[in-house]
Amino acid sequence: MPQPVLFTPFAVRNVELANRIVIAPMCQYSAVDGCMTDWHLIHLGQLALSGAALLTIEATAVVPEGRITYADVGLYDDASEAAMARTLDGIRKWSDMPIAVQLAHAGRKASTEVPWKGGSQIAPTDPNGWQTEAPSAVAFNPNYVPPTALDRDGLKRVRDAFAASARRAAKIGIDAVQIHGAHGYLLHEFLSPLSNQRTDEYGGSLKNRARFPLEVLEAVRDAFPSDRAVTMRVSATDWVAGGLDISESVEFARMLEAKGCDAIHVSSGGLHPSQAIPLGPSYQVPLARAIKSAVKMPVIAVGLITEPTQAEAIVATGDADLIALARTILYDPRWPWHAAAELGGQVKAANQYLRCQPTQFKSLFAQ
Numbered sequence: 030m031p032q033p034v035l036f037t038p039f040a041v042r043n044v045e046l047a048n049r050i051v052i053a054p055m056c057q058y059s060a061v062d063g064c065m066t067d068w069h070l071i072h073l074g075q076l077a078l079s080g081a082a083l084l085t086i087e088a089t090a091v092v093p094e095g096r097i098t099y100a101d102v103g104l105y106d107d108a109s110e111a112a113m114a115r116t117l118d119g120i121r122k123w124s125d126m127p128i129a130v131q132l133a134h135a136g137r138k139a140s141t142e143v144p145w146k147g148g149s150q151i152a153p154t155d156p157n158g159w160q161t162e163a164p165s166a167v168a169f170n171p172n173y174v175p176p177t178a179l180d181r182d183g184l185k186r187v188r189d190a191f192a193a194s195a196r197r198a199a200k201i202g203i204d205a206v207q208i209h210g211a212h213g214y215l216l217h218e219f220l221s222p223l224s225n226q227r228t229d230e231y232g233g234s235l236k237n238r239a240r241f242p243l244e245v246l247e248a249v250r251d252a253f254p255s256d257r258a259v260t261m262r263v264s265a266t267d268w269v270a271g272g273l274d275i276s277e278s279v280e281f282a283r284m285l286e287a288k289g290c291d292a293i294h295v296s297s298g299g300l301h302p303s304q305a306i307p308l309g310p311s312y313q314v315p316l317a318r319a320i321k322s323a324v325k326m327p328v329i330a331v332g333l334i335t336e337p338t339q340a341e342a343i344v345a346t347g348d349a350d351l352i353a354l355a356r357t358i359l360y361d362p363r364w365p366w367h368a369a370a371e372l373g374g375q376v377k378a379a380n381q382y383l384r385c386q387p388t389q390f391k392s393l394f395a396q
């Protein structure tokens with residue numbers, strides 16, 4: 030059997046990836062005051078034993094009001110830094126998988142209840158809620174409190190907070206930062222004309238709407254060690270007429286690349302309640318392919334990638350360099366093992382698990 034591309038190594042700046050399988054960021058809504066708990070050690074710890082190439086820590090807020098919910102992880106003070114350091118120490122004892130953190134600000138979609146309690150917005154007057162901030166005072170939907178439009182001081186505060194969190198991430202040994210520019214959160218809100226109605230140099234043309242996300246990229250790049258990767262996750266289309274579309278996202282990808290972004294992770298949607306997403310296997314891969322044809326930086330595809338042969342086809346055809354998994358790997362945390370068995374690849378497994386290798390797959394575990 031020819032060597033599957035999915036199990037060939039790759040590098041994003043300094044980050045050496047054993048294969049092409051990335052674990053996508055996934056909020057767990059299990060933090061206390063921004064601090065990771067034992068849940069994160071259990072959850073991230075088991076994913077760090079999965080044989081994937083890179084573990085991405087969930088959307089991690091750069092300021093308390095940038096959390097989606099009151100139970101989100103933050104990296105904005107000494108306590109939240111210490112809690113993440115403790116989790117990392119636990120994982121690092123037993124896994125050498127590179128670890129990225131997704132730095133985020135939820136913008137106008139912040140201050141909500143956790144999904145399993147309904148996920149609706151919590152009023153600023155509630156102890157678990159706060160006043161949200163965004164590019165413009167345009168609510169996500171009529172049930173949301175309109176956000177406060179960020180003024181110049183606010184923009185500086187948020188930009189500085191991204192940089193400060195990146196410094197904290199560097200200090201505790203995080204290998205890469207992914208800036209969250211997707212899913213209708215703050216930076217995506219700047220990019221989309223539906224949520225950004227500013228009349229200053231941060232609104233209007235794509236160049237203006239891209240200005241703040243690019244400033245955040247520059248601030249994070251300056252704050253994070255130059256030998257470690259800084260990447261961005263984008264929603265390449267809003268799936269709404271009049272919203273951000275793939276042609277503007279291709280342009281934005283070129284701008285990111287020109288500013289030294291090390292990779293782009295191509296997701297979509299989340300900005301507008303009337304989005305019409307054509308859900309189906311690999312539904313976002315055409316977006317990744319369009320961006321890949323316009324830039325040299327590595328491109329990551331994500332979204333309903335569930336089958337090993339499907340993942341192999343994406344990287345083998347060059348639609349993307351890497352694939353990311355969220356629900357797929359939550360459902361089956363040994364998906365990389367099973368994919369390697371099916372495709373004839375090899376994965377790294379912990380010594381403690383070596384004896385579980387089925388005889389028909391005796392070359393599955395790399396030594």
Ligand SMILES: Cc1cc2nc3c(=O)[nH]c(=O)nc-3n(C[C@H](O)[C@H](O)[C@H](O)COP(=O)(O)O)c2cc1C
Binds near residue numbers: 262331
């Ligand atoms: C439980 C859960 C939590 C998620 N949290 C985040 C997050 O923190 N940041 C983010 O950018 N996307 C988040 N997502 C979206 C995933 O990263 C991914 O883009 C999406 O689920 C599509 O991939 P999949 O079909 O493999 O699940 C989350 C998805 C799930 C299921």
